[in-house]
Amino acid sequence: MSIFLLISIKLVDGISMTVSSICEAEAALQGQWPNKGAAPYKDACRLIASARGGNCSPAIAFAAFKAAVIDQRLLKPIKEGPAIGMLDDATKNLQT
Structure with a gap:
């Protein structure tokens, strides 16, 4: 089980990935990004390698890594599942 919340990304070549670990983030960084020279991308590469070490x-x-994904607009929106709706229904009376 991962300690990070799952994020979904879509790379430039159309490949969609879900990332929730350092290993998956490292693999995603090897894919096609809009600008591999951007500072947030370089920072993510450096820090992911440093974390692996x-x-x-x-x-x-x-x-x-998440900051680089957001910076390059690769983050895919999360679809709400039925559990979110059930939680909203259960807690709507608690909201003030």
């Missing part, structure tokens, strides 16, 4: 917190590295 034990020199960086995995949470910081994953946050850098």
Whole structure:
């Protein structure tokens, strides 16, 4: 089980991926990105490699990866499942 929340991305070549670990983030960084020279992309690559080597917190590295995904507009919207609707229904009376 992953310690990170799942994010869905769509790379430039149309490949969709779900990423929830440092290993998956590393694989995603090898795909086609709009701008591999952008600072957030380079930071993500550096920090993911550093986390794999034990020199960086995995949470910081994953946050850098997510920032690069957002910066390059690769984040796919999350579809709400039925559980979200059920939770909303169950808690609507608790909202003030």
